Amino acid sequence: MSAPAANTGHRIGFVGTRFAGTDGVSLEAAKWAKVLWRHEHISYWFAGKLDTDPSVSTLVPHAYFGHPDIQWINERVYGRTTRDPEVTRRIYAIADHLKRSLYEFVSRFDIEILCIQNASCIPMNVPLGVAIATYCAETGFPTIAHHHDFYWERDRFSVNAIGDILRMAFPCTVPCIQHVTINSEAQRALSHRRGMSSVLVPNVLDFEKPPQAVDDYNSDFRASIGVEPDDILFLQPTRVVPRKGIEHAIALIKSLGNPKCKLVVSHESGDEGHEYLHMLQDMAVSQGVDLRYIPTRVGEERGVNDDGQKVYLLSDAYAHADFITYPSLYEGFGNALIEAFYYRKPVLVNRYSIFVSDIEPKGFDVITMNGYMTRDVVQKVQAVIEDPTYRERMVEHNYELGKRFFSYAVLRRKLRALVTNVTGLEDL
Known part of the structure; x- marks a missing residue:
């Protein structure tokens, strides 16, 4: 696939466990898409739970952290230090299914940039993180990984039986991935723990637009x-x-x-x-x-x-x-x-x-x-x-x-740099 000309929009694939509801990851992903859309980029969505337009979305149930198979894995890898071979087998079997789904998603929508939303840092869905890591390792695909929470920040993940997988995939450190953190402590920790640099992009609101006031409704x-x-x-x-x-x-x-x-x-x-x-x-x-x-x-x-x-x-x-x-x-x-x-x-x-x-x-x-x-x-x-x-x-x-x-103007400047970093082209 030939590279698009400068100053034209890219087809950007957002990947996560869930893009639905009012959780912080879904809301911030929607803000990113809104700012990118204003500059002619087209957003597509891949997750296990979605409320996005089906015509631009790929719903894969095993990508959702609440799927019974994912919950089965989580119950057997946290709070203990060893895992049964069957757990390992299931992790990689589901990861292979999710990786193939990513290949199909990229092909179906002719995606040019992947934007991973929290799925490569917090191991709520271990197979999805593995799938993303192996997909990026196999393809070298231009990828922006937006990290909201790292597993080492949460006590619930401190005792686990998947240290090998966490080091490999949460986050994955292959060269094609541009890492994004939302605060300076996370930025320093990523550098210290993984030797990876990142761009700090704070969460934002549209301060240029007046807030909702009291109205008839x-x-x-x-x-x-x-x-x-x-x-x-x-x-x-x-x-x-x-x-x-x-x-x-x-x-x-x-x-x-x-x-x-x-x-x-x-x-x-x-x-x-x-x-x-x-x-x-x-x-x-x-x-x-x-x-x-x-x-x-x-x-x-x-x-x-x-x-x-x-x-x-x-x-x-x-x-x-x-x-x-x-x-x-x-x-x-x-x-x-x-x-x-x-x-x-x-x-x-x-x-x-x-x-x-x-x-x-x-x-x-x-x-x-x-x-x-x-x-x-x-x-x-x-x-x-x-x-x-x-x-x-x-x-x-x-x-x-x-x-x-913390305005959209700040996000606009940050996204311009991120898109340029992964494509080598001036944008936005």
Whole structure:
């Protein structure tokens, strides 16, 4: 296949376990595709779970980490140090099937650049990582590997029976792959552990486009979830998993001692079981905190849920929020924090490591805590709630910094360099 002429679009194949829903990888991949599409590149999709246009997509069920065969493997390779030969056989058998599917995907759509989205760094689907590694080793295909999370960052993968495979495929280090990391700690770790350089591309939002405001559709959001017009709505815009530290948001509301303060959690539980959700609900009851858990009311599209209730966008929830809580213990980047800046909302941040290294030095005006709630933190939140002038100055300052450091314009410049790196042609 001859190389395309400079300044023409490329056919780019996005490869991952899942491109569906509102998880961080799916959202960031969609942003990349949107920016690339604006510059005449065409995006195609390969995954085990998809909500993309079927005419530009290849659905391969074994690429999804939730497939029963993949779950069977995961149950036998983590939390132990040796594996049965049958596990090895299945890993490579499924990897061979997935590799052949990649060959067919590239051929069917005449793909020119592969863009791997998190499938070569976090071993949720071991055979898919092996398939990508062997495909790249066999073809030398121009590939951009976008790494959101590395396995060595997660305790759940620290004891495993696949060290040989992890070193080979997570990530694969063949020369045709241009690695991309989303924070400076990951960039340093990749260099130290694998001797590989990478391009740092932060997660972004479209700061050039005004955020969703209160409109005719979402004007009843508060009433719909049982929150009064004069209540102070604290929004926790994250999934319910332990690393989000939501117990600190409950402690904050308790310490404020204002019955008008309501905590609304927008996303679902279940990725790591429901025990954490139940603990939070019990904690809220015992401390007299009004906690509203509304994942069935916030979705990817406006409409109606299975119970006939009105469904809102996350942007609708942000439009009505008075304050954002983000007390995460660990984050690969921190999308909800950038969203708070974008929607011009004040925010409480637990000083997780990536915030300290990559976001805080930019000069954002946020209320910070260091792993626990203090009287000083509570007083600062109270001051933001009570002083609208101070609050407005804070959120406008953060919006302007967000536009400078985490906008689509930043992503556009980064993608131009990445496409040039793997093709040798000036682009975008």
